[in-house]
Amino acid sequence: MLFVWAVTSSLATARVRDEAGIFTKDLGAQIQARTDECLEQSGVALHVVTFADLDDHLETRSVKLLKQLSGDEPAVMLAFGWGMDTPLIKISPSLGDRFAVGELTSLMADARRPFSDNAITLSQKFDAGSRVLNEGLIALEKKRQTLESRHFPMELFLSLAAVVLGTALLLWVALLWLQKGAARHEKFYFPDVDVEWRLGAPFGGGLMVQTSANKKPDRR
Numbered sequence: 001m002l003f004v005w006a007v008t009s010s011l012a013t014a015r016v017r018d019e020a021g022i023f024t025k026d027l028g029a030q031i032q033a034r035t036d037e038c039l040e041q042s043g044v045a046l047h048v049v050t051f052a053d054l055d056d057h058l059e060t061r062s063v064k065l066l067k068q069l070s071g072d073e074p075a076v077m078l079a080f081g082w083g084m085d086t087p088l089i090k091i092s093p094s095l096g097d098r099f100a101v102g103e104l105t106s107l108m109a110d111a112r113r114p115f116s117d118n119a120i121t122l123s124q125k126f127d128a129g130s131r132v133l134n135e136g137l138i139a140l141e142k143k144r145q146t147l148e149s150r151h152f153p154m155e156l157f158l159s160l161a162a163v164v165l166g167t168a169l170l171l172w173v174a175l176l177w178l179q180k181g182a183a184r185h186e187k188f189y190f191p192d193v194d195v196e197w198r199l200g201a202p203f204g205g206g207l208m209v210q211t212s213a214n215k216k217p218d219r220r
Helices: 025-042 058-070 093-098 101-116 122-184
Strands: 003-005 016-018 045-051 075-081 088-091 207-209
Touching: 016 025, 025 045, 025 122, 045 058, 045 122, 058 075, 058 088, 075 122, 088 093, 088 101, 093 101, 101 122
Parallel strands: 016 045, 045 075
Antiparallel strands: 003 016, 075 088
C-alpha cells in the first residue's frame, strides 16, 4: 500500500512517499512539514521515500525517482528499503553547484548516523534523519547567502573601477587625437628683427649668429 503525504496528490509535488508503511500519519505529516520548510528556506526540495520491495536496484530507482520529482532543481532524497542497514541519500547535480561537496558529504554522514542507533525505532530514525537534513540544508543556504552578500560590495567596486578606468582611457585617446589634429594646422612665423645698417654692405649688418660665448660674434 502506498502512503503519500504531500501538498497535493500530484507525483511532481509529493515529497514524502511511504511504500513500506513505516510512518504513522502524524510522523508523515511532521516530515512533510519539514520538507515544506526546507524548500521554503533553503530552496532545496527534500524527499523522504521508503520502498516496499526488496529490490537490488533501489539505488538506481532512487536516482530515477529524484530526477522525476525534481527535474534539474536542487534536491535531496532520503530513501530506505527493507533489508537495508543504512538509508540511501541522493543529491541532484545542481545541488553540488550550490553548496560545497565537502559540506554535503558531512551533512549526509550526519543524517545517516541515527540509523545506526539500535536504541530507537525505525520511525524515530527517519524523524531524526530528516530533521538533520532539513536543518543542515537551511544552515548551508544561510551561509551561502552570507558569503554572497560579502562578495557583492567587492564585485561592485571592481565594476565601478573598470568603468572609471575605461572612461579615463577613452578621454586620453580623445585628447591625443585632438592634439594630433591641431598640430597639423599649426603655422610658425619668424618675427622681424631689426639689424643695424653697415655702410657698403648689400644686406646690412649686425649680429646675426653667435655660436659660443668664447667665440667672437660673426658679423656679415
